[in-house]
Amino acid sequence: MAGRRVIAGSLLLMLLIPVLAACGSTPAAPAATTAPVVATEAPVAATEASAAEATEVPAAEATEAPTAEAPAAESQAVYTEGDLMAVAAKECGNGYTGEIKEIAATDASTVKFTLCTPDPAFRAKAAFNSFDILPAAYLESTGGNGDLLTKPIGTGPYMVESWTPGDNITLKRFDDYWGTKGLPETVVIRWSAEAAQRLLELQSGTVDGIDNPAPDAFEVIAADSTLQLLNRPALNVFYLGMNNTYPPFDNEKVRQAIAIGVDRQRIVDNFYPAGSEVASHFTPCSIPNGCTGDDWPAYDPEAAKALLTEAGFPDGFETTLEYRDVVRSYLPEPGRVAEDLQAQLADIGITAKINVVESGTYLDQASAGELKGLHMLGWGADYPDMTNFLDYHFGGGASKQFGNKFDDIVAALKDGASKPTDEERAPFYVEANNLIAQHVPMVPIAHGGSGVAYKADVKNAQVSPLGDEYFAAMDPGGRSTFVWMQNGEPASLYCADETDGESLRVCEQVTEGLLSYEQGGTAVVPGLAESCDPNADLTEWTCKLRAGVKFHDGSELTANDVVTSWAVQWDAANPLHTGRTGSFTYFSALWGGYLNAPAQ
Amino acid sequence: MTTTADTVTIPSASISSTEGPWRRAWRQFLRQRSAIIGMIMIGLLAFTAIFAPLIAPFDPVQVLLGKEEGIKKRTGPCVHLLGCPAEQPEHILGVDGNFRDLFSRIIYGARLSLLIGFVTVAISLTIGTLLGSFAGYIGGWLDNLIMRMLDVLLAFPFLLLAIAIVSVLGPGLMNAMLGIAIVSVPAYARVIRASVLSAREEDYVLAARALGVAPVNILFGHIMPNAISPLIVQATLGIGTAILDVAALSFLGLGAQPPTPEWGSMLSAERNQVFTAPHLVFIPGLAIMLTVLGFNLLGDGLRDALDPRLKR
Numbered sequence: 064m065a066g067r068r069v070i071a072g073s074l075l076l077m078l079l080i081p082v083l084a085a086c087g088s089t090p091a092a093p094a095a096t097t098a099p100v101v102a103t104e105a106p107v108a109a110t111e112a113s114a115a116e117a118t119e120v121p122a123a124e125a126t127e128a129p130t131a132e133a134p135a136a137e138s139q140a141v142y143t144e145g146d147l148m149a150v151a152a153k154e155c156g157n158g159y160t161g162e163i164k165e166i167a168a169t170d171a172s173t174v175k176f177t178l179c180t181p182d183p184a185f186r187a188k189a190a191f192n193s194f195d196i197l198p199a200a201y202l203e204s205t206g207g208n209g210d211l212l213t214k215p216i217g218t219g220p221y222m223v224e225s226w227t228p229g230d231n232i233t234l235k236r237f238d239d240y241w242g243t244k245g246l247p248e249t250v251v252i253r254w255s256a257e258a259a260q261r262l263l264e265l266q267s268g269t270v271d272g273i274d275n276p277a278p279d280a281f282e283v284i285a286a287d288s289t290l291q292l293l294n295r296p297a298l299n300v301f302y303l304g305m306n307n308t309y310p311p312f313d314n315e316k317v318r319q320a321i322a323i324g325v326d327r328q329r330i331v332d333n334f335y336p337a338g339s340e341v342a343s344h345f346t347p348c349s350i351p352n353g354c355t356g357d358d359w360p361a362y363d364p365e366a367a368k369a370l371l372t373e374a375g376f377p378d379g380f381e382t383t384l385e386y387r388d389v390v391r392s393y394l395p396e397p398g399r400v401a402e403d404l405q406a407q408l409a410d411i412g413i414t415a416k417i418n419v420v421e422s423g424t425y426l427d428q429a430s431a432g433e434l435k436g437l438h439m440l441g442w443g444a445d446y447p448d449m450t451n452f453l454d455y456h457f458g459g460g461a462s463k464q465f466g467n468k469f470d471d472i473v474a475a476l477k478d479g480a481s482k483p484t485d486e487e488r489a490p491f492y493v494e495a496n497n498l499i500a501q502h503v504p505m506v507p508i509a510h511g512g513s514g515v516a517y518k519a520d521v522k523n524a525q526v527s528p529l530g531d532e533y534f535a536a537m538d539p540g541g542r543s544t545f546v547w548m549q550n551g552e553p554a555s556l557y558c559a560d561e562t563d564g565e566s567l568r569v570c571e572q573v574t575e576g577l578l579s580y581e582q583g584g585t586a587v588v589p590g591l592a593e594s595c596d597p598n599a600d601l602t603e604w605t606c607k608l609r610a611g612v613k614f615h616d617g618s619e620l621t622a623n624d625v626v627t628s629w630a631v632q633w634d635a636a637n638p639l640h641t642g643r644t645g646s647f648t649y650f651s652a653l654w655g656g657y658l659n660a661p662a663q
Numbered sequence: 664m665t666t667t668a669d670t671v672t673i674p675s676a677s678i679s680s681t682e683g684p685w686r687r688a689w690r691q692f693l694r695q696r697s698a699i700i701g702m703i704m705i706g707l708l709a710f711t712a713i714f715a716p717l718i719a720p721f722d723p724v725q726v727l728l729g730k731e732e733g734i735k736k737r738t739g740p741c742v743h744l745l746g747c748p749a750e751q752p753e754h755i756l757g758v759d760g761n762f763r764d765l766f767s768r769i770i771y772g773a774r775l776s777l778l779i780g781f782v783t784v785a786i787s788l789t790i791g792t793l794l795g796s797f798a799g800y801i802g803g804w805l806d807n808l809i810m811r812m813l814d815v816l817l818a819f820p821f822l823l824l825a826i827a828i829v830s831v832l833g834p835g836l837m838n839a840m841l842g843i844a845i846v847s848v849p850a851y852a853r854v855i856r857a858s859v860l861s862a863r864e865e866d867y868v869l870a871a872r873a874l875g876v877a878p879v880n881i882l883f884g885h886i887m888p889n890a891i892s893p894l895i896v897q898a899t900l901g902i903g904t905a906i907l908d909v910a911a912l913s914f915l916g917l918g919a920q921p922p923t924p925e926w927g928s929m930l931s932a933e934r935n936q937v938f939t940a941p942h943l944v945f946i947p948g949l950a951i952m953l954t955v956l957g958f959n960l961l962g963d964g965l966r967d968a969l970d971p972r973l974k975r
Contacts, residue, residue, distance in 0.1 A: 258935040279737065279939040333728065333736055333762075388916065398932050399760045402921050406726040406761070417921045419834075 147171075148626040150634060152658055155179035160460065160656030166629050168622030172608040174577075174592075181601035183483045186578055186587045187446040189595065189604075192531065192558050192567045193649040195574035196591055198614045199627035207631060207639035212555035217574030218591060220245040220535040222615040223556060232553070234572055239613045245535035247545035252569055254552050258390060261548050265290065265516055270546040271539045272517040272524070272532075278336035278395045284516045291519050293526040294338045297510035298347055298585070299393040300452070301441040303404065304505040307466035309435040311382075316374035318503035321437070323360050324367030324411040327508045330403060334396045338512025344496050346452045347510045351485045353449065356496030359507060367411045379412025383436030386417075387425040390550055391564075392513035392530065393441030401439060408437075432463030440464075441511070443530055443564060445649070447585040449492055450480050455652050457495075457504060465504035472498045483601050521545075525583040530564045531571040533582045559632050560642030562649055577606050577625065591620060634658040688892075691968035698964020704957030712774040719767035720755075723924040727752075728762040736760055737933075737940040757942050760933055761922070765943065768924035769950055775925050776954055779840055779909045780902035786844035787905075788898055791851025796890075798852065799859030800882045810856070813849040821846055822911060829917045836909075836925065839918035843908045847901060854897045858890030865889075892969035899965055903958030910951050926951045 149167035152159050156179070165177040178185070188194075198216055205211040214223050218241065221234035234250040253270065255261050258277035264270045266287070276284055276292075284292040303325065305312040312318055331341045346353035371379060386401050394400065401417050408415045415437060420428065428434050445451050455461060458476045461468065472495055479491030515532065517524040520540030525532060532547075539545040553566035558574065561567060577592040589595075592606035612620040631639040632650040636659035640647070651657060692698050711718060721727065727734050731752050740757045741747035756766040798809040816824070828842035862868065863886055871881050910927030912918035919925030921932070926947040933943035 259937050262938065277935050277939070279936060283939060329728065396760070398921070402761045402932075403726065403728075405922065406724075419916050 148623045148630075150626060150630040150658070151177075152179075159658070160660065161633070161658065162655040163633060166626050166633070168626050169605075171621055172610065174606045174608070174622050174625045176604040176606070178602045178604070180481050181483050182480075183488075183601060184446070184448045184450055184480075185597070185601070185604050186595055187448050188450075188653045190576055190578035190580055190587045190590065191445050191649065191653065192570050192574070192576065193561070193647075193653075194629065194632070195558060195570060195576045196620065196625050196628045197574060198616065198618050198620075199624045200618065201614075201616065202627055202631055202639050207641035208557070208643065211557045212643055215556045215558075215570070215574055216615045217570075218612050218614055218620060219571075219573045219575050221250055221572045223573055224249075226556075229552065232556075232569060234569075237615055239617075241609060241612045243535070246538045247534065248543040249545070250534045250572060251544060251546045252553075253546060253548045254550060254565070255548060256389070256550060262516075264548055265518065268518070270548040271521055271542075272515065272537075272545070272547050274515055274547075274549040275390055275392060275395065275513050276516050277390075278334070281336050281514060284514075289519050291517050291521070291524060293515050293517070293524060295392060295513045295515060295526045295530070296349065296528040297339055297392075297512045298349060298447065298528040299391075299441060299443040299511055300342055300345055300347065300507050301393040301400075301439070301509045301511055302342070302345065302505040302507045304429070304434070304438045304440055304465060305503070306432055306434060306438075306464070307504065308432065308463075309466070311374070311376060311380050312466075314374045315502065316370050317376065319501075320367040320370035320374065320411070321408075321413075322500070322503045322506050323363045323370075324413075325404065325407055325506055325508070326362045326364075327359075327506070328362065329407075330400055331509045334400050334403065335509055336395065336512050336514065340510050340512075342507035342510050345456070345499060345505070345507045346449060346496075347444070350444070350447050350449060350452070352479075352489050352492040353452075354496075355489055356493040357500060359500055364411050371412060376412070379414065381414045381416070383418045384408070384415035384439070385420055385425070385434055385436055386439040387422040388419050389422045391441055391511075392443055393509065393511040394439065395511060395513060397439065404437075404439070429464045430462040432466060434464075444585075445529065445653075446580070449488070450476075450653075453492075453495055453499075454480060457499065460651060460655060469498065469502045469504070472502065527580075527583055528585055529580060531568050531580070534572055536582055555643040557642055559628075559650070560644055560647050577608075591625075632657075635660055688968040692964055695964045695967060697960045698968070701957050701960025701962075701964055704953060705961055708773055708777060708954055708957060711770055712777045715770045715774045719764075719770040721764040721767040723763065723768045723771040724922040725764075726762050727758070727764065734758060734762055736762055737936060737943060739940070739942055756946055757940075759929070759943055760936065760940075763922075765946060768929060769926070769946060771924045772926045772929065772947070772950060773954070775836075775919070775923070776906050776910075776951075779836070779925075780906045780954075780958070783840045783844045783847070783905035783909065784898050784901045786841065787847040787901070788851055788894070790844075791848045792855050792894065794848065795852035795855035796859050796882055796887065799856035800863055800878070800886065806856075809852070813852050816846065817849045819846075822908065825908065825912060826915070826917060829912060834917045834920065836913075836919040836923065839909050839912040840905075842912065843905050847905065850901070851894065851897060854893050855890060858893055859886055862886045862890045893966075896962055896966040896969060899958060900962035903955040903962070906958070907951065907955050 147168040147170070149165065151165035151167070152161065152163070155164055162179050162182060163176060164179050167175050169175050176185070195217060201216045202211065213226050216222070220237055220240045220242070222237045224233045224235040226232045230253070232252040234252070236245045236248050238244065258275065258280065261273040262276050262280050262283070265273045281292060284290045303321070305318050305321065307313050307318070327341050331339050343358040344354050344356065348354040371377070384401060384405055386397050388397050390397065405415050405417055418436070429438060429440060442452060442456070454476050456464070457469070457472045459468065459473045475491050475495040475498060479488045479495060482488045482491070515526040518540065522538040522540070523536050525536065527533070534545055534547060537545060549565055549568065551565040553569050554561055554563060555566060556569055556573065558567055558570035575590050577590055578587050578595060579590040580586065581588045591609055591612055593609050595604050595606040597604050608620060608622060608625070614620065631637050632647045633654070634640060635657040733750065734752055736758065737760055738754070738758050741751050741754050743749055743753050747753065754764050754766065756769060759765050759768065794809050794813070798806040824846045825842040828845055829838050832838040832841065868881060868885055871885050876885070909918050910925070910930070913925045913927030914931040916931065919928045921928065929947040930944055933940065937944045
């Protein structure tokens with residue numbers, strides 16, 4: 064009998080082995096999704112959907128020959144081989160949505176950008192970190208991803224020495240840097256999602272600078288003579304979004320009710336640090352034309368209830384309130400704000416169930432238009448221009464985050480973007496801002512002030528309104544290593560395909576673009592190009608490259624490197640158009656679209 | 664007929680020399696100071712939970728901003744009797760980050776924690792007892808099947824498996840309790856199986872079998888009453904563990920959803936204020952600790968009282 068049991072038992076065990084194997088795979092996935100804050104921050108606007116299209120469709124086009132898509136074929140790239148590279152769209156419009164007509168190296172140190180329409184913001188956009196220049200040879204040897212994602216080669220004051228995932232990135236000074244060499248010999252980037260930990264590390268002296276201390280800690284830091292606190296200007300917006308394809312938010316009256324049913328002043332007063340302000344418009348006022356048009360309607364819960372009744376919801380309704388539990392400059396206390404909004408919504412009869420979504424998933428869902436309820440999200444300026452705020456969210460090329468686009472807003476923004484001066488653009492932005500307040504795709508709540516704290520002995524400590532602090536200029540009290548602790552780990556260091564500030568800040572130290580923003584400010588200053596000058600109607604921009612600029616691998620910067628770095632992002636059919644996700648979100652958002660764009 | 668120790672022929676629990684086994688256990692239990700402390704702690708907790716609406720001065724989910732003069736976010740405890748200035752509103756344990764009275768939230772949290780503990784243990788106890796007793800009593804291939812499946816469950820890290828279950832079911836207090844209940848099943852099943860295994864060869868069981876009593880009646884009528892005391896201990900200790908584990912899930916955002924006053928989620932919400940407003944972190948933490956300690960002391964006391972080998 065005992066023998067029979069042993070046999071039965073072993074048989075069962077054998078049967079269970081496949082079961083075990085199958086079960087073994089289950090805990091892994093949840094482990095990844097349920098970590099409270101996952102370090103791999105997905106880009107603020109990356110759309111998984113478009114990423115998939117970008118990688119799959121061009122391949123299909125390539126094999127199925129030009130018969131497949133007539134309009135796409137019209138806008139195919141033209142490459143000029145030879146000593147000097149050039150890439151051009153066959154024509155503007157007719158299926159090609161982008162604004163760049165041609166990028167050409169006219170000689171070894173000159174690159175000419177030809178645009179389809181005048182663009183007064185060209186310099187501000189071209190200075191953005193996503194358009195940094197990498198050696199053409201390195202891009203080709205990595206195939207557009209692989210090593211490129213963790214060890215980019217650039218021209219910046221620091222080069223990547225090592226990246227220990229989950230722990231730190233170590234940067235070494237680049238001694239052949241063309242400009243002012245970096246002061247610290249080594250820069251170490253660390254990260255922690257917990258504000259309390261960042262502060263503790265700063266106080267105990269293991270790091271030299273931290274990003275985003277908690278609002279309540281501002282006083283603690285200010286009172287500590289061994290620390291210094293720098294306030295970052297509020298060049299961002301926090302908003303409560305709604306998707307107009309899901310009921311009840313498909314009813315404009317419901318959205319208008321929420322627009323006046325939320326006490327935004329109360330949120331700013333209680334959950335934001337000094338230097339924050341209530342958002343009168345989606346765009347902060349420090350951006351030209353940002354505050355044109357009427358102010359956001361005042362808080363009026365009674366009128367909000369009346370509107371809800373008019374919309375057919377006299378007893379309110381039930382919905383979800385979704386957010387990601389991640390601290391950003393525009394939202395220093397996500398959980399507290401969510402619970403306060405929940406309580407405020409209850410006052411006008413709306414029962415909101417709070418739903419916390421993992422950060423990367425949340426952004427993907429937002430871009431794909433899958434967030435059905437109210438959702439909390441924000442936006443930090445990349446460059447100080449209206450297009451960076453309004454076009455990205457509400458323009459023709461915007462994602463499905465707020466559902467179907469509002470044609471009148473899209474039209475106003477298109478007109479506004481094409482005018483050369485701020486004065487000429489103003490009337491269109493008055494119209495756009497007023498239309499946004501009328502249609503309420505979202506409720507702008509706050510422009511959040513935030514801070515950066517350093518040890519008191521860090522000289523020339525600085526804070527950037529764009530969130531890209533420049534460590535080369537800071538002297539960590541004579542020490543050779545400068546340690547910086549930010550909110551999260553970069554997703555990759557190939558910033559052409561990243562949108563999250565945590566990645567962009569590290570790229571700022573390593574790679575450079577034709578132009579850049581001044582340290583601690585937003586003005587555009589020369590970078591790898593000594594100048595980028597337009598022709599009279601702002602459709603041709605000629606950039607003269609600086610002489611004697613060396614990459615970290617010792618090779619010289621040439622005009623072809625510039626053309627390649629741009630073409631890889633621009634041309635969706637380029638074999639190097641791969642990156643981490645392949646979405647190259649910023650390129651499309653800032654320059655209107657790709658060459659050989661995948662069919663929508 | 665009474666039996667004396669040297670002439671015992673039927674060692675059944677239903678026949679004893681001077682007093683019943685439960686009464687004896689109770690006496691044993693009262694002899695231990697730590698068990699009494701545990702019982703008092705749990706008693707206080709139960710009292711708090713039952714009379715929460717009478718004890719708590721505020722609604723635990725009410726945001727007091729705009730409803731009370733002079734209220735400030737994350738202020739420390741303020742009791743007027745202990746010298747807190749009269750113009751400051753009285754909050755025994757302070758105010759949390761959303762302008763809610765922390766004391767009221769802690770009080771209602773006790774209610775929730777007790778509920779969590781009992782429901783979770785009830786679920787896993789029911790499933791565990793059924794599986795374990797059948798496995799132990801029937802034996803053979805069924806025993807192997809059940810126990811190997813439970814071994815598979817045991818092979819996963821406890822909390823990780825619970826997280827996996829909650830991720831599939833979706834976050835929420837009920838699902839968190841279910842998750843913890845499922846992963847605690849093997850512990851109960853093993854305990855009851857061991858007891859049943861040792862009891863089923865006892866003479867009184869053989870006697871019942873010889874008399875033709877139906878197997879189900881033997882299992883639940885004869886074996887279970889004699890095998891249940893280790894289970895009582897396990898369940899009492901399990902309540903503490905369940906409260907702790909559900910608090911852990913809530914801390915990770917998978918358990919109670921805001922604004923529910925659950926201790927773990929309260930702790931999680933204010934974790935970044937540990938230096939600036941420590942009371943918001945330590946008080947919920949202390950509440951969890953005391954509750955779990957209470958159940959552990961009670962469980963230990965029960966084990967000592969119910970274990971016949973420790974009879975004095």
